[in-house]
Amino acid sequence: xxxxxxxxxxxxxxxxxxxxxxxxxxxxxxxxxxxxxxxxxxxxxxxxxxxxxxxxxxxxxxxxxxxxxxxxxxxxxxxxxxxxxxxxxxxxxxxxxxxxxxxxxxxxx
Numbered sequence: 001x002x003x004x005x006x007x008x009x010x011x012x013x014x015x016x017x018x019x020x021x022x023x024x025x026x027x028x029x030x031x032x033x034x035x036x037x038x039x040x041x042x043x044x045x046x047x048x049x050x051x052x053x054x055x056x057x058x059x060x061x062x063x064x065x066x067x068x069x070x071x072x073x074x075x076x077x078x079x080x081x082x083x084x085x086x087x088x089x090x091x092x093x094x095x096x097x098x099x100x101x102x103x104x105x106x107x108x109x
Contacts, residue, residue, distance in 0.1 A: 001030075001032055002028065002030065002031045002032060003031055003032045003033060005066070006031040006032065006033075006038060006040070006063060006066075006067075007023050007028065007031050008066075009062045009063050009065070009066035009067070010022055010023050010028055010031060010040070010059055010062055010063065011023045011024070012062050013055060013058045013059050013062050015027070015044075015045070015051070015055065016051050016054070016055070017049075017051065018045075018096075019095075020092050020095045020096070021092075022042060022055060022059065023089070024088060024089045024091045024092030024095065025045065025083075025087070025088055025092050026083065026085075026086075026087025026088045026089065026092065027042050027043050027044065027045070027055075027083060027087075028040065028041075028042050028059075029041045029042060029043060029078060036071070036072050036074075037070045037071050037072030037073055037074065038063055038067060038070050038072070038073045038074070039074050039076070040059055040060075040063060040073070040074070040075040040076070041075075041076050041078050042055070042056065042059060042075065042076075042077060042078070043077065043078050043079055043082070043083045044077070044079075044083065045083050046083075047079045047082075052077050053077070056075045056076075056077050057075075059075045060073050060075045063075075
């Protein structure tokens with residue numbers, strides 16, 4: 001389950017190549033509270049993305065800023081399941097120029 005307040009903090013983290021939030025791109029698999037603090041599990045659009053660690057660090061920083069009292073923020077990069085465009089929000093699709101009803105696999109240029 002994803003906590004909406006944690007997702008709100010993560011919306012400020014942008015994919016540096018695309019310029020869209022990691023939330024709208026559907027890169028966040030998990031964002032919730034545990035007994036030890038906050039856990040975020042996220043991915044990149046491709047396992048070979050050179051910005052994965054940078055985005056994870058930015059996610060950690062964004063959550064720490066929003067929840068300064070939290071004793072622990074753990075952000076983990078995952079590649080299973082692999083990311084697909086179907087994970088994007090409507091806002092993410094709109095930002096990429098997709099129209100409602102467009103097939104997910106086709107990006108308008």
